[in-house]
Structure formats: C-alpha cells, structure tokens
Amino acid sequence: MSDMIHPYIPNSVPEVKREMLKAIGASSTEELYTDIPEELRFRRTMNLPHPMTAESDLVRHVMGILGRNQTCEENISFLGGGCARHYVPAICDEINGRSEFLTAYAGEPYEDHGRFQALFEYQSLMAELLDVDVVNVPTYDWGQAASTALRMAARIVRRNTVLVSDTVSPERLAVIMNYCTPALRIIPVAHSRVTGMMDLADLELKMSDETAAVYFENPSYLGLIETEGETIADIAHRRGALLVVGADPASLGVIVPPSHYGCDLVCGDIQALGVHLHYGGGLGGFIGCRDEERFVMEYPFRLFGIARTCEQGEWGFGDVAYSRTSFAQREEGKEFVGTAAALWGITAAVYLSLMGPEGMCKLGTTIMQKSQYAMARLSGIPGVKAPAFDAPHFKEFVVDFNGTGRTVQQINEHLLAHGVFGGADLSRDLPNLGQSALYCVTELHTQEHLDYLAEAISCAITGGECSGHSA
Amino acid sequence: MATVRKFHQARWNEPVIFELSRPGERGIMVPEAEPGIRERVGDGTSRLPGKMIRQDMPALPEVAQMRVLKHYLRLSQGTLGADLNVDVGQGTCTMKYSPKVNETFVRSPKASELHPMQDDSTVQGALEIMYSLDLFLREISGMDRFSFQPGGGSSAILAMASIIRAYHAAHGEAETRDEIITTIFSHPSDAAAARVKGFKVVTVREDEDGLPDFEAFTKVVSKHTAGLLITNPEDTGIFNSRISQFTTVMRQAGGISGYDQANANGILGITRAREAGFDMCFFNLHKTFSSPHGCGGPACGALGVISDLANYLPTPVVDKTDAGSYCLNHDLPHSIGKIRCFHGVFPAMLRAYAWIMSLGAAGLEEVAQIAVLNNNYMLKRVTGLAGACAPYAVGRRRIEQVRYSWEQLYRDTGVTTEDVTRRLADYGCHLWQSHHPFIVPQPFTIEPTESYSKDELDEYIACLEQVIAEAYSNPEIVKTAPHNSVVHKTDDSWFDDPAKWAITWRAYLKKHGCEREG
Numbered sequence: 001m002s003d004m005i006h007p008y009i010p011n012s013v014p015e016v017k018r019e020m021l022k023a024i025g026a027s028s029t030e031e032l033y034t035d036i037p038e039e040l041r042f043r044r045t046m047n048l049p050h051p052m053t054a055e056s057d058l059v060r061h062v063m064g065i066l067g068r069n070q071t072c073e074e075n076i077s078f079l080g081g082g083c084a085r086h087y088v089p090a091i092c093d094e095i096n097g098r099s100e101f102l103t104a105y106a107g108e109p110y111e112d113h114g115r116f117q118a119l120f121e122y123q124s125l126m127a128e129l130l131d132v133d134v135v136n137v138p139t140y141d142w143g144q145a146a147s148t149a150l151r152m153a154a155r156i157v158r159r160n161t162v163l164v165s166d167t168v169s170p171e172r173l174a175v176i177m178n179y180c181t182p183a184l185r186i187i188p189v190a191h192s193r194v195t196g197m198m199d200l201a202d203l204e205l206k207m208s209d210e211t212a213a214v215y216f217e218n219p220s221y222l223g224l225i226e227t228e229g230e231t232i233a234d235i236a237h238r239r240g241a242l243l244v245v246g247a248d249p250a251s252l253g254v255i256v257p258p259s260h261y262g263c264d265l266v267c268g269d270i271q272a273l274g275v276h277l278h279y280g281g282g283l284g285g286f287i288g289c290r291d292e293e294r295f296v297m298e299y300p301f302r303l304f305g306i307a308r309t310c311e312q313g314e315w316g317f318g319d320v321a322y323s324r325t326s327f328a329q330r331e332e333g334k335e336f337v338g339t340a341a342a343l344w345g346i347t348a349a350v351y352l353s354l355m356g357p358e359g360m361c362k363l364g365t366t367i368m369q370k371s372q373y374a375m376a377r378l379s380g381i382p383g384v385k386a387p388a389f390d391a392p393h394f395k396e397f398v399v400d401f402n403g404t405g406r407t408v409q410q411i412n413e414h415l416l417a418h419g420v421f422g423g424a425d426l427s428r429d430l431p432n433l434g435q436s437a438l439y440c441v442t443e444l445h446t447q448e449h450l451d452y453l454a455e456a457i458s459c460a461i462t463g464g465e466c467s468g469h470s471a
Numbered sequence: 472m473a474t475v476r477k478f479h480q481a482r483w484n485e486p487v488i489f490e491l492s493r494p495g496e497r498g499i500m501v502p503e504a505e506p507g508i509r510e511r512v513g514d515g516t517s518r519l520p521g522k523m524i525r526q527d528m529p530a531l532p533e534v535a536q537m538r539v540l541k542h543y544l545r546l547s548q549g550t551l552g553a554d555l556n557v558d559v560g561q562g563t564c565t566m567k568y569s570p571k572v573n574e575t576f577v578r579s580p581k582a583s584e585l586h587p588m589q590d591d592s593t594v595q596g597a598l599e600i601m602y603s604l605d606l607f608l609r610e611i612s613g614m615d616r617f618s619f620q621p622g623g624g625s626s627a628i629l630a631m632a633s634i635i636r637a638y639h640a641a642h643g644e645a646e647t648r649d650e651i652i653t654t655i656f657s658h659p660s661d662a663a664a665a666r667v668k669g670f671k672v673v674t675v676r677e678d679e680d681g682l683p684d685f686e687a688f689t690k691v692v693s694k695h696t697a698g699l700l701i702t703n704p705e706d707t708g709i710f711n712s713r714i715s716q717f718t719t720v721m722r723q724a725g726g727i728s729g730y731d732q733a734n735a736n737g738i739l740g741i742t743r744a745r746e747a748g749f750d751m752c753f754f755n756l757h758k759t760f761s762s763p764h765g766c767g768g769p770a771c772g773a774l775g776v777i778s779d780l781a782n783y784l785p786t787p788v789v790d791k792t793d794a795g796s797y798c799l800n801h802d803l804p805h806s807i808g809k810i811r812c813f814h815g816v817f818p819a820m821l822r823a824y825a826w827i828m829s830l831g832a833a834g835l836e837e838v839a840q841i842a843v844l845n846n847n848y849m850l851k852r853v854t855g856l857a858g859a860c861a862p863y864a865v866g867r868r869r870i871e872q873v874r875y876s877w878e879q880l881y882r883d884t885g886v887t888t889e890d891v892t893r894r895l896a897d898y899g900c901h902l903w904q905s906h907h908p909f910i911v912p913q914p915f916t917i918e919p920t921e922s923y924s925k926d927e928l929d930e931y932i933a934c935l936e937q938v939i940a941e942a943y944s945n946p947e948i949v950k951t952a953p954h955n956s957v958v959h960k961t962d963d964s965w966f967d968d969p970a971k972w973a974i975t976w977r978a979y980l981k982k983h984g985c986e987r988e989g
Binding site for chain 2: 083097124179330340344368
C-alpha cells in the first residue's frame with residue numbers, strides 16, 4: 001500500500017486507512033482483492049507519466065498543450081456541416097456550469113426536481129419551435145436521432161426499407177448506416193443536379209409497399225432548402241410510409257417547421273442553441289412528433305412528463321411510459337437508452353427562453369441576410385459560383401470553385417495562412433461536385449469578415465496580395 | 472458519532488417557464504445585418520417561397536434576462552449534484568469528485584472554440600490530448616488501440632456489438648453467428664444494444680454466489696455464438712474469479728469477448744482486460760475517469776480493442792507522424808463507420824487526461840484501493856443496519872460496489888426501497904433503486920468511490936439509520952415522504968396513461984388546461 005496522499009482521495013490519510021481497515025477486520029487493502037486470481041493481477045507499476053499533483057503544475061501543463069490549438073475565435077471560420085459557431089449567451093454557460101446541474105446524474109424526481117423540470121421545459125420549448133407535441137430528453141446527436149427516427153418509423157408501420165436523400169450529411173449517413181444495419185434496408189434517393197432538391201421521379205420510382213419512411217434534411221447538408229416537402233409527404237403517405245425530416249432549429253424562426261408540410265418524425269441537433277463547438281462535443285439530438293401513443297411508445301429515450309403532487313399548486317415531474325425503455329426491459333425494450341447529452345438540453349432550454357419568438361425570428365433573418373451577402377460577394381469572383389445550386393439556402397451553401405483552376409485544398413491553404421478557416425472540402429465525400437466547398441455563415445460573421453473572405457479567395461485564385469486580416 | 476443534519480432543500484415552487492411569459496419582454500438581442508448587407512440582399516427571407524416562410528411565430532415564452540437567469544438558478548438549486556451531497560447511493564455509476572480545475576480547461580476557448588473539421592495543423596493540442604489519452608488507456612487496460620467516438624457507455628456497447636458483427640461478416644460468418652451472450656447482472660444495454668445490431672440475446676443467470684453461472688454459460692455457447700458482453704465485477708461488486716475461463720471458452724468457440732468496464736474504479740492498476748482474455752473493453756470517462764455526469768451527458772465511452780480488431784474501430788483515430796505531429800486517420804480498412812458524428816465528446820477526454828495526469832500510476836492505484844476500502848467499510852456498516860442485507864457471497868470482500876436488499880425492512884414494516892429513496896431526500900441524500908429486473912428484492916446499490924471521507928460515509932450511514940428507525944417506529948412518515956425536499960409526492964398516474972401524460976407544456980394545456988384555471 002502506498003503512502004500517497006492526494007487531494008482527491010481523503011481516506012488516503014494513513015491513520016484513517018488504518019482505522020477503516022480495522023473496522024472491517026483487514027490488515028491491508030491488498031487483502032480486499034483476494035477474489036482476484038494471482039494470474040490476473042497486474043504486478044508491475046503502470047507506465048504512465050509522472051503525476052502533476054500540484055494544481056498549478058497541471059494548469060501550466062494542460063494549458064501549454066491547449067495553446068497549440070488555433071481556434072475559431074482567433075480566426076474567421078466558415079466551417080459548418082453539422083456543427084456551427086453561433087453566439088452563446090453568457091447565461092447559458094452560467095447555468096450549465098452550475099455544480100448542481102454539472103455534477104448531478106440520475107437522482108429521483110424529488111431531490112433532482114430541478115433536473116426534471118429543466119429537461120421538461122427543454123422538451124416543451126423545442127416542441128414550440130418544431131410545432132410538435134412530443135420531444136425527448138436529448139440523445140447523442142443528430143445522426144443518432146435520425147437513425148432512431150427511422151427505426152421508430154419502421155416499427156410503427158412494420159416495414160423495413162427506408163429511402164434516404166443522397167444529400168444527407170456523410171457523417172450522419174455513416175452513423176445511420178451502422179445503426180440501422182442489419183435491421184433496415186437503406187436506399188438512396190437522387191437529387192436534382194440543378195436545384196439540389198430531391199428528385200421526385202426517382203423517389204416515386206423507389207417507393208414501394210416495403211417503404212417504411214422517406215428521410216431528407218431541410219436545410220440539407222448542402223445548405224439548400226427543400227421546397228417540395230409537402231409533395232414528398234404526399235408521396236410517402238400515399239404508400240403508407242412516414243416522412244422523417246432533419247431540421248436545423250436555428251432556422252425555425254423564419255422557415256416553416258417540417259410538421260407543417262406533413263412530416264411525421266422530425267429530428268436534428270441542438271448544438272446551435274447555446275452550446276459551444278467543443279471540437280464536435282457540443283452535439284445533442286432530438287426527435288419530435290405528435291402525441292399519439294403508437295409514436296410515443298416507440299421512443300427509446302427518456303421522456304419527462306409533468307404531473308401534480310399531493311400538495312396543492314405544486315408541479316411534479318417523472319418518466320413517461322418508462323416500461324418501453326431498455327432500463328425496464330433490457331433487450332425487450334425499444335433500442336436502448338443511456339447517458340447522452342442532457343446538459344446540452346438544459347442549455348438549449350436556457351437559450352430558447354432567452355431568445356423567445358422574436359429572438360429566433362431575428363436570428364433566422366440575420367443568418368439569411370449574411371449568408372446571402374456572402375454568396376453574392378463570392379459569386380462576384382471570376383470562376384466562383386455561390387451557391388452551386390439554384391435554390392434558397394439557409395446558413396450554409398456550396399461554393400463551386402471548378403471554374404477557378406484551383407483546388408479547394410489550395411484555396412483553403414491560402415486562407416489558413418491568412419487567418420481564415422475556409423469551408424469544408426467536399427471533393428472527397430461528394431466527388432460529383434468536383435472542387436467545391438461547404439461554407440457556413442452565421443449571425444457572428446460581420447460584413448467585414450465576409451468582405452475579407454471574398455478578398456482572400458480572390459487572392460488565392462489570382463495570386464495577388466491580401467490586405468490585413470481582421471478576425 | 473455522525474449525526475443527521477437538519478436539512479431542507481431549496482423549495483422555490485418555481486413555475487414552468489411558460490407561466491413567466493409577458494408579451495414583449497426580451498431575454499437577449501440578436502445582432503442585425505449591417506446596412507451594407509441589407510442594401511445588397513434586402514430582408515433575406517423574401518428569397519424563400521411563401522409556403523416556406525413561417526407565418527406563425529413559435530410560441531416560445533417572452534421573459535426578460537434576469538428572470539430567465541433566476542428561473543434556471545432556482546431549478547439548479549432544486550437539483551442535488553455530486554458536488555453537494557455524499558453521492559454514494561447511485562451504485563454502478565461512480566459518482567466521484569470531478570475536479571474543478573478541469574472545468575477551466577474545458578471552458579477555455581482553446582478547447583471550446585474548436586470546430587471538428589478544422590485542419591489538423593490547427594488542432595495539434597486537441598489531437599495530442601486524444602493521442603496521449605489513448606496511450607494511457609492502453610496501459611491501464613492492456614488493449615492496443617482506443618476510439619473516443621462513443622458518446623456514452625451504451626454507445627460503446629453498440630460499438631462493440633457492431634465490431635463483433637463486422638468481424639464475423641469479414642470472416643463469412645455473419646449469418647451463422649447471430650447470438651450474443653450476456654449476464655443478468657451486466658448493464659441492461661449489454662443486452663439491448665446487442666439486439667439493436669440484430670443479435671439474439673442469451674442471458675446467463677447468476678449462481679448461488681451471485682456470479683454468472685459458468686456451467687450454464689458453457690451450455691449456451693455454440694456455433695451460433697458471436698460474442699460475449701459482460702461486466703466484472705457486475706452490479707453485485709463480487710469479482711468473478713473465473714472470468715478467464717469465460718473468455719477462453721468464448722475464444723475456443725470462435726466468439727469475441729467484450730468487457731463492459733463502464734465502471735472500473737476498483738481495479739485500476741490491479742487487474743486488466745488483456746490478462747483476463749478480453750478482445751475489447753470500454754471505460755466511461757464520465758465514471759471512473761472523473762468527467763462530471765451533467766444530468767446524463769455529454770459523456771464518453773472510450774473503446775479499446777486488441778490489435779486484431781484495431782481496423783474495425785470507428786473512424787477517425789489519431790495517429791502520430793514520424794515528424795512528431797498528430798493527424799486524424801480516416802482510413803481503417805474494416806471500420807464499422809461511425810458511432811457518433813465527428814470525434815466524440817472532447818471535453819470528457821480532456822478532463823480524463825487531466826485527471827490521469829494529476830494522479831499518475833500510483834495515484835490511480837490509490838484511487839482503486841481506497842474505493843475498495845471505502846466499499847468494504849460501507850458493506851460492514853450497511854449489513855449492520857436493521858432490515859438490510861447483502862445477498863450472495865456472504866463473508867466475502869467486494870470490489871467497488873454492493874447490491875443490497877431492504878427485503879427484511881419491507882417484511883417488517885411495509886416500507887419499500889422506493890419509500891426509502893424518497894425519505895432520504897429529506898436528509899439531503901440520494902439512493903438509487905437499481906436496474907431492473909429486481910432479482911434482488913427491494914434492491915439498492917451503494918458505491919462510495921474514493922472521493923468521500925470516512926466522516927462523510929458515516930454521515931450517510933447515519934441518514935440510513937434515521938430512516939430505518941422511522942420505518943420501524945412511524946412508517947407513514949417514510950411512505951409519504953418527501954417532506955423537506957423540493958416537492959412532495961408526485962401523482963404517478965399521469966405517466967403511463969396516454970390520455971393524461973403530458974410530455975410538453977402544450978400537451979399539458981391541451982389535456983389538462985381547464986383544471987389549471989379552476
């Protein structure tokens with residue numbers, strides 16, 4: 001037994017240790033491991049770095065490593081594709097940093113009443129934004145939400161083929177492919193080369209009596225808005241299939257929510273709602289639908305409900321239909337449930353409470369204006385086409401560099417040298433688009449940033465000199 | 472002698488946020504497009520066809536900033552985080568101390584303002600953390616490579632089941648090997664996530680000692696067996712000393728053994744997955760490795776595999792180049808693809824890295840030993856309580872947790888585990904009812920970790936003693952609890968009746984709105 005005393009281990013104090021060993025009738029902690037056979041014992045010391053037990057040393061060390069990162073705050077970033085930098089109100093960080101929320105886990109609806117209420121409110125606020133009656137406690141991310149929405153649809157209509165737009169994010173599609181194999185057969189649906197929207201003839205062709213659901217994203221991964229949602233819903237419903245749509249909640253102050261054009265299960269990500277990027281760790285998935293038992297009973301995730309208590313005028317909360325979960329029924333439950341992204345749900349609740357209807361409307365408007373301005377500026381550069389598709393867009397858009405003689409990689413290297421993180425290179429995942437990049441513009445970009453981007457891209461193409469950078 | 476404190480949790484009787492709405496109030500302003508932008512593109516929304524423009528405003532509440540703050544602060548006060556209580560009653564979940572200094576790292580813009588698609592050259596710090604943490608966990612587990620993509624323990628189990636499937640598919644046996652074996656005291660997701668990947672689930676029950684019945688296990692292993700997903704110690708906290716025999720039988724049958732080490736707190740530096748013959752394991756960074764639970768995530772199930780399975784991991788993984796820089800490797804030939812978008816929950820990785828760096832090898836071993844010492848101390852104290860017992864393996868030592876039973880208390884007084892959990896809230900404590908199915912009658916599970924002092928453990932015991940004394944003398948006070956908590960006993964009839972359940976405020980208004988006015 002070591003004599004190490006560490007601030008995180010109060011009972012490492014030798015006197016306390018001795019007292020506790022005595023209380024249990026043992027002479028050493030080694031004796032407590034007698035059930036572990038000798039051949040399984042690890043008898044050498046683990047080869048790990050020498051510890052930094054002084055907190056000040058640890059801070060110097062860790063901040064030294066983190067200092068090698070260049071951030072989206074220090075540079076101008078146009079990266080999106082399922083994770084975007086929006087403004088995070090100070091109160092969002094204040095609340096999600098509270099010890100009570102940060103370090104709580106799975107208490108009862110009494111001592112953890114606040115956790116239940118905050119997540120019930122999250123569900124309720126999202127429901128208003130989405131115009132649905134049911135939303136779950138967050139799952140891991142949009143990829144998981146889309147996967148589960150498709151499996152829910154398959155269980156509801158008892159079929160197992162799903163049609164998925166081929167403009168779905170490659171990240172999410174990879175999650176869907178793994179999660180839905182082997183339960184579902186996934187068939188891609190083509191998009192129009194001109195508008196980027198779903199090819200309705202191809203959809204009609206691929207619809208069958210086996211089709212459980214049709215899935216597309218709106219705005220799509222490529223940023224464009226599918227305007228034929230109602231037609232797609234009709235096509236799906238006529239054949240007894242459900243419509244599943246992925247949506248960006250940041251768009252829903254200005255764009256109609258999918259439930260308005262016949263969507264049965266809406267899914268998406270809440271990272272845009274008050275959560276930092278965290279190198280992709282800020283994601284959280286939602287699924288929304290109408291309040292029908294056959295839908296609700298197919299959710300695998302926690303659903304918190306409101307109720308009365310025995311005290312007049314008091315709100316209580318608890319788990320709705322817990323018996324459907326894997327916690328209650330192991331493999332007989334619906335898929336599985338576990339620790340996912342609850343703290344981001346509470347954060348999104350704070351965000352939506354602050355924003356209100358007016359804030360969400362203004363947010364959507366500003367993003368549309370700024371992204372349209374960026375497209376207009378970039379299209380002014382010879383050889384550059386933005387957007388690549390003839391459709392309305394929200395927040396993101398494809399910039400077509402095929403006419404410039406430069407690769408996206410060349411352009412992005414130039415931009416990086418000038419303090420700009422250029423849009424994601426699509427040439428690998430979507431080779432049909434050639435040298436194209438996905439740009440994301442939010443309310444945080446200023447006109448100056450966008451003008452600077454246009455200038456820097458011009459320089460990258462012509463080889464001219466860029467003026468000073470203004471992050 | 473530890474005493475029970477006179478506790479009363481904050482009770483604000485805070486309304487639901489929608490009840491605070493006052494038309495016209497604003498919580499925060501949004502930046503507007505500059506005049507130069509408006510001049511060029513107009514109002515932005517007229518680019519949309521009319522049918523795509525939202526005409527109704529979303530019916531979100533309208534609340535001024537300070538009131539929003541106050542509302543959520545009050546809700547936080549109605550939540551009993553690990554920072555505030557002796558959080559030993561949530562056994563299997565390792566509610567340990569999450570060092571505050573690690574929050575400063577996670578909250579630094581140098582970590583929080585990184586986009587997952589940034590060029591590798593701009594995220595060398597983040598990649599170094601991931602790479603180093605991979606090396607640390609290899610040493611701790613004996614595995615050969617880790618992925619941090621799974622967003623929690625269940626997600627890591629899904630990844631293990633996915634790898635088992637992909638491995639057999641690559642060897643032409645996907646159709647024949649369609650069964651996964653697990654045990655009744657392993658986590659429910661070991662069974663449920665296996666089913667998601669299309670496997671039939673075979674669950675081995677416990678023997679007289681509470682350990683998975685080895686003879687029963689050998690009988691269900693066959694040419695259909697794809698793999699084993701098992702915990703050790705299981706929820707009972709009893710170490711399965713025959714674990715190598717399980718993995719050996721599995722290997723001989725052509726199956727893959729996956730070790731659910733969501734909670735490995737009692738065995739760091741003591742025993743490892745590799746020596747026990749496992750092909751894969753995972754650690755919940757939000758349990759053993761101190762990342763806070765955040766009311767249920769974000770989290771990370773760090774998944775490790777032996778070298779034969781390294782090419783099946785989700786992508787990308789982090790490589791170190793000969794030049795000493797770090798890069799993301801997206802090309803693993805048999806990769807299962809993705810379990811979660813991007814690279815996983817970086818904040819959890821960063822905290823785990825810092826926690827390991829603070830403790831080192833000797834510190835991790837001390838964590839394990841003290842967690843086990845604390846647990847056996849609690850075992851001694853709890854089994855001395857009236858009405859409580861620890862089924863199975865009587866007289867044996869346990870590792871990091873114990874599943875106990877209030878069966879005697881229930882027989883004597885009619886007080887259930889659920890009643891006790893509610894009454895403990897009145898003393899500022901939490902006790903969890905444990906996973907279903909309730910093989911142990913009236914179960915509860917205690918895991919004291921290394922984080923709490925002996926005095927705090929004694930205080931928790933004093934609270935249990937108090938509730939038991941009440942159960943024997945005045946059971947009604949326990950059955951009608953809580954009395955000093957945030958709220959009173961809830962009318963549970965609202966939760967399982969589709970006509971009454973209300974999962975959102977608007978559903979409440981539709982179903983019960985008129986009651987409110989009355």
